[in-house]
Amino acid sequence: MDPMCPIGNARTLQARDKMSRQTRSTILTHLERLEAEAIHIMREVVAQAEKPVMLYSVGKDSAVMLHLARKAFYPSPPPFPLLHVDTTWKFKDMYALRDKMARESGMELLVYQNPEAAERGINPFDHGPLHTDMWKTEGLKQALDLHGFDAAFGGARRDEEKSRAKERIFSFRTASHGWDPKNQRPELWNLYNARKNKGESIRVFPISNWTELDIWQYIQLNAVPIVPLYFAALRPTFEWEGQLFMADDIDRLTRVLGRTPEITERSIRFRTLGCFPLTGAVESTAQTLSEVIQETLLTTTSERQGRVIDKDAGGAGMEKKKQEGYF
Amino acid sequence: MRDPVYQTEALIAEDIDAYLETHQHKSMLRFITCGSVDDGKSTLIGRLLYDSKMIFEDQLAALESDSKKVGTQGGEIDFALLVDGLAAEREQGITIDVAYRFFNTEKRKFIVADCPGHEQYTRNMITGASTADLAVILIDARKGVLVQTRRHSYLCHLIGIRNIVLAVNKMDLVDYDQAVFDEIVKDYAAFAQSIGIESFTAMPISGFRGDNITALSANTPWYDGPTLIDHLETVEVLASVDLDRPFRMPVQWVNRPNLDFRGFSGLIATGSVKPGDEIRVLPSGKTSIVSRIVTLDGDLDEAVAGQSVTVCLTDEIDCSRGDVIAAAANPPEAADQFEATLVWLNDDPMVVGRAYWLKLGSQTVSVTVQQPKYAVNVNSMEHLAVKTLDLNAIGVAEIITDRPIVFEPYADNRALGGFILIDKLSNATVAAGMLHFSLRRAQNVHWQPTDLTREDHARMKNQTPKVLWFTGLSGAGKSTIANEVEKRLALMNRHTFLLDGDNVRHGLNKDLGFTEADRIENIRRVGEVAKLMADAGLIVLTAFISPFRAEREMVRNMLPEGEFVEIFVDTPLEVAEARDVKGLYKKARSGALKNFTGIDSPYEEPLTPEIRIDTGAMTIEEAADYVIRQLLPLK
Numbered sequence: 011m012d013p014m015c016p017i018g019n020a021r022t023l024q025a026r027d028k029m030s031r032q033t034r035s036t037i038l039t040h041l042e043r044l045e046a047e048a049i050h051i052m053r054e055v056v057a058q059a060e061k062p063v064m065l066y067s068v069g070k071d072s073a074v075m076l077h078l079a080r081k082a083f084y085p086s087p088p089p090f091p092l093l094h095v096d097t098t099w100k101f102k103d104m105y106a107l108r109d110k111m112a113r114e115s116g117m118e119l120l121v122y123q124n125p126e127a128a129e130r131g132i133n134p135f136d137h138g139p140l141h142t143d144m145w146k147t148e149g150l151k152q153a154l155d156l157h158g159f160d161a162a163f164g165g166a167r168r169d170e171e172k173s174r175a176k177e178r179i180f181s182f183r184t185a186s187h188g189w190d191p192k193n194q195r196p197e198l199w200n201l202y203n204a205r206k207n208k209g210e211s212i213r214v215f216p217i218s219n220w221t222e223l224d225i226w227q228y229i230q231l232n233a234v235p236i237v238p239l240y241f242a243a244l245r246p247t248f249e250w251e252g253q254l255f256m257a258d259d260i261d262r263l264t265r266v267l268g269r270t271p272e273i274t275e276r277s278i279r280f281r282t283l284g285c286f287p288l289t290g291a292v293e294s295t296a297q298t299l300s301e302v303i304q305e306t307l308l309t310t311t312s313e314r315q316g317r318v319i320d321k322d323a324g325g326a327g328m329e330k331k332k333q334e335g336y337f
Numbered sequence: 338m339r340d341p342v343y344q345t346e347a348l349i350a351e352d353i354d355a356y357l358e359t360h361q362h363k364s365m366l367r368f369i370t371c372g373s374v375d376d377g378k379s380t381l382i383g384r385l386l387y388d389s390k391m392i393f394e395d396q397l398a399a400l401e402s403d404s405k406k407v408g409t410q411g412g413e414i415d416f417a418l419l420v421d422g423l424a425a426e427r428e429q430g431i432t433i434d435v436a437y438r439f440f441n442t443e444k445r446k447f448i449v450a451d452c453p454g455h456e457q458y459t460r461n462m463i464t465g466a467s468t469a470d471l472a473v474i475l476i477d478a479r480k481g482v483l484v485q486t487r488r489h490s491y492l493c494h495l496i497g498i499r500n501i502v503l504a505v506n507k508m509d510l511v512d513y514d515q516a517v518f519d520e521i522v523k524d525y526a527a528f529a530q531s532i533g534i535e536s537f538t539a540m541p542i543s544g545f546r547g548d549n550i551t552a553l554s555a556n557t558p559w560y561d562g563p564t565l566i567d568h569l570e571t572v573e574v575l576a577s578v579d580l581d582r583p584f585r586m587p588v589q590w591v592n593r594p595n596l597d598f599r600g601f602s603g604l605i606a607t608g609s610v611k612p613g614d615e616i617r618v619l620p621s622g623k624t625s626i627v628s629r630i631v632t633l634d635g636d637l638d639e640a641v642a643g644q645s646v647t648v649c650l651t652d653e654i655d656c657s658r659g660d661v662i663a664a665a666a667n668p669p670e671a672a673d674q675f676e677a678t679l680v681w682l683n684d685d686p687m688v689v690g691r692a693y694w695l696k697l698g699s700q701t702v703s704v705t706v707q708q709p710k711y712a713v714n715v716n717s718m719e720h721l722a723v724k725t726l727d728l729n730a731i732g733v734a735e736i737i738t739d740r741p742i743v744f745e746p747y748a749d750n751r752a753l754g755g756f757i758l759i760d761k762l763s764n765a766t767v768a769a770g771m772l773h774f775s776l777r778r779a780q781n782v783h784w785q786p787t788d789l790t791r792e793d794h795a796r797m798k799n800q801t802p803k804v805l806w807f808t809g810l811s812g813a814g815k816s817t818i819a820n821e822v823e824k825r826l827a828l829m830n831r832h833t834f835l836l837d838g839d840n841v842r843h844g845l846n847k848d849l850g851f852t853e854a855d856r857i858e859n860i861r862r863v864g865e866v867a868k869l870m871a872d873a874g875l876i877v878l879t880a881f882i883s884p885f886r887a888e889r890e891m892v893r894n895m896l897p898e899g900e901f902v903e904i905f906v907d908t909p910l911e912v913a914e915a916r917d918v919k920g921l922y923k924k925a926r927s928g929a930l931k932n933f934t935g936i937d938s939p940y941e942e943p944l945t946p947e948i949r950i951d952t953g954a955m956t957i958e959e960a961a962d963y964v965i966r967q968l969l970p971l972k
């Protein structure tokens with residue numbers, strides 16, 4: 011490590027700071043560009059689609075999406091509802107933030123739970139991949155069909171996974187919600203052709219070109235509210251199949267597992283938030299956004315690593331899921 | 338071992354906030370890799386990601402096992418597998434669609450689009466190229482310049498990429514031989530010049546072995562140019578050109594939360610805007626002043642090219658999606674016929690004369706394409722005479738839109754010069770296009786005349802325009818009374834014009850007969866002409882039987898409220914028939930004249946005319962005076 015490095019950097023920082031103040035309005039930062047692109051996309055959808063909806067999962071990407079939507083249409087509230095495809099297995103903190111944000115944004119919040127999954131008592135412990143399949147994939151398809159939404163905003167990013175890296179911003183789905191990765195529409199410049207055939211629908215990904223770091227920096231610079239679970243705190247945890255999980259609802263866990271898991275208090279946080287038994291926690295002491303970002307940058311594993319979904323079906327997990335209609 | 342350019346960990350660990358501040362102000366470069374099949378594009382991107390530590394441990398483990406299973410390098414790490422993310426791609430060892438990947442160095446952030454080399458997937462390549470600032474064109478050192486190298490180079494040039502890197506790859510397979518490199522560069526230079534590429538940067542590399550990617554390679558001591566990363570980090574991106582052009586913002590959406598707020602939302606294509614700036618809305622040509630630039634974080638003092646904003650104006654002028662808000666003094670033109678370059682992207686060939694949708698900015702219009710002037714042979718750059726354009730063909734043709742669109746040549750403004758064509762039946766995006774110029778210099782017509790509004794025209798004549806619409810049976814006295822009224826108006830210094838059967842049926846409407854359909858069309862045309870004259874500030878008098886209520890209503894609705902004055906010349910059929918000045922009733926009764934109003938075609942009396950003249954109770958002069966009195970005050 012070159013000892014001059016930090017000093018050199020401090021110097022360039024000062025110089026940059028001066029320059030950025032003078033030219034702030036003329037030279038856009040990459041985040042400002044990404045923001046403008048996402049807003050442009052959202053407005054195109056509203057102008058072209060008949061009945062758009064924003065999928066809202068309460069995670070950090072959803073938080074940024076919602077913030078962008080509020081910016082895109084201000085002073086109007088975003089002219090579409092939020093749809094939460096609920097699995098009933100989300101963290102309590104997530105439900106709380108979801109309801110608060112819906113109130114604050116003035117948007118309608120639709121919550122959908124697949125009735126069949128509820129009836130069959132599908133849960134992540136007994137049913138493994140079926141849990142994601144029934145609650146999320148099937149639930150999403152049912153909810154979209156039920157309301158007749160023809161365009162659904164999703165917060166997926168291309169840097170998340172190798173088949174996502176291949177997906178268009180306007181991604182067409184067949185009547186049965188399938189994705190045909192080998193036959194995607196050309197998508198030139200920022201011209202989006204949202205014309206669809208009967209029965210087709212569109213998934214639109216306004217933050218396709220954002221990276222995990224972009225999301226975090228944007229949250230920091232814009233003070234976007236996120237679920238506290240992203241920050242480290244002492245929480246009840248248990249280990250299951252070699253990963254660390256948080257015990258959000260011990261009674262329910264006990265019922266489903268048939269035993270009370272061994273609970274230990276640990277300082278943990280989450281890089282990504284899914285269903286509480288499915289999303290692994292990481293031990294951490296990062297309590298501020300800067301510390302969270304620092305940890306994210308220095309980690310050696312990928313963000314989705316805490317998620318079970320990518321590991322099914324070998325190397326093509328996500329692609330296969332998307333062909334089946336997963337978002 | 339990592340190259341020093343990526344050594345940011347220390348700063349991240351020591352002072353995360355300083356790192357983030359630096360990172361936030363890094364510039365961004367969007368680039369693509371392209372070139373012929375198997376030249377090593379995906380491998381190179383995989384290598385860049387790998388070297389820049391964008392690959393996490395879990396992904397690396399997967400890469401190692403995948404390389405053994407489906408790799409093309411006999412178990413050695415196959416970097417292409419990091420990028421070729423679709424199952425079909427991994428199975429076949431080829432790229433089908435663009436992969437967008439991200440990495441950054443201390444100096445820059447990069448978004449790279451790895452394009453497929455196969456000709457079949459050109460539409461995907463051009464998708465990637467359309468948003469790139471720079472193209473890395475790869476060549477397999479063993480193979481030299483191939484057709485796809487030429488096609489991709491030409492497409493990159495057409496789409497406006499001015500930064501070209503020629504990466505002569507797989508140098509490891511030709512013993513890092515300088516002669517091979519020099520020969521390929523010479524070939525390429527000749528070709529590049531022939532298509533107008535002014536300059537390019539050539540470098541010998543091996544994506545697979547990592548030569549000259551992040552550090553100069555000991556294998557090529559004869560090469561003293563920059564490494565690929567050096568070049569990508571320092572090459573100048575002309576982000577400011579859009580800023581120096583006049584202000585243009587295509588309107589995407591009108592923001593109208595309540596009656597007190599009306600804002601126009603869009604992405605600023607070029608230039609900048611401040612409150613107080615005078616703007617012009619195209620194609621109408623109406624001008625106004627920017628009152629506010631509204632955002633969730635507060636109003637802005639200025640907004641620039643690349644920002645998505647919502648602009649409010651001081652006047653309630655007409656402006657909606659598809660319109661362009663531009664600098665008032667320097668607006669773009671509108672036209673409906675153009676010469677354009679087309680790249681055909683669909684399996685079904687272009688159909689000359691068929692109507693497609695054309696999407697340009699936020700405008701969508703119907704368009705037809707003429708027979709191409711020529712297609713380009715990408716190998717020889719010859720112009721070929723063709724009847725149509727097939728999949729992947731590049732050609733030049735005239736296109737005609739069904740209404741004027743606001744545009745600028747693609748070379749000056751991508752946002753107002755680049756377009757796509759959409760098949761109206763399949764909804765597929767079938768072509769990408771770039772406008773060269775409009776074919777008729779009639780553009781300015783679309784906004785200049787409206788510089789003078791209809792209010793201006795009326796003001797100059799010191800009067801309020803009106804359409805005095807006389808209706809009634811044949812022989813009721815419409816023309817005679819209208820004539821008298823016009824004379825009186827002339828004496829009052831009013832500017833008038835009388836339209837009646839004689840001056841219209843012989844010219845404008847001489848193609849029309851007396852069937853119901855023709856009568857409707859007759860009135861429609863008269864209505865349109867009367868409207869134009871009223872726009873010019875005139876008081877228009879019309880004397881037509883105009884038997885149907887619907888058509889009279891139609892004309893009423895063409896005009897601003899209060900300008901249409903329906904005057905019912907009420908003469909009973911018996912009286913008109915008894916007068917029979919022109920002998921027409923007699924002919925009609927005998928059957929010699931068909932569709933005669935009152936005899937075998939109905940007359941629908943006005944229910945609530947503005948003025949009713951009972952011709953049985955008034956002379957012509959009295960009727961004319963009566964009309965004038967009803968019209969007063971004639972301001």
Ligand SMILES: Nc1nc2c(ncn2[C@@H]2O[C@H](COP(=O)(O)OP(=O)(O)OP(=O)(O)O)[C@@H](O)[C@H]2O)c(=O)[nH]1
Nearest residue numbers: 374375376377378379380409431432454507544545
């Ligand atoms: N020896 C050697 N092999 C290379 C090099 N670059 C790529 N290859 C090999 O060339 C083959 C094709 O590489 P890809 O990266 O898939 O080529 P591509 O240009 O992306 O191919 P398409 O996208 O399908 O057009 C693979 O077997 C690579 O391992 C290189 O620099 N040296």
Ligand SMILES: [Mg+2]
Nearest residue numbers: 378379431432
């Ligand atoms: Mg490839």
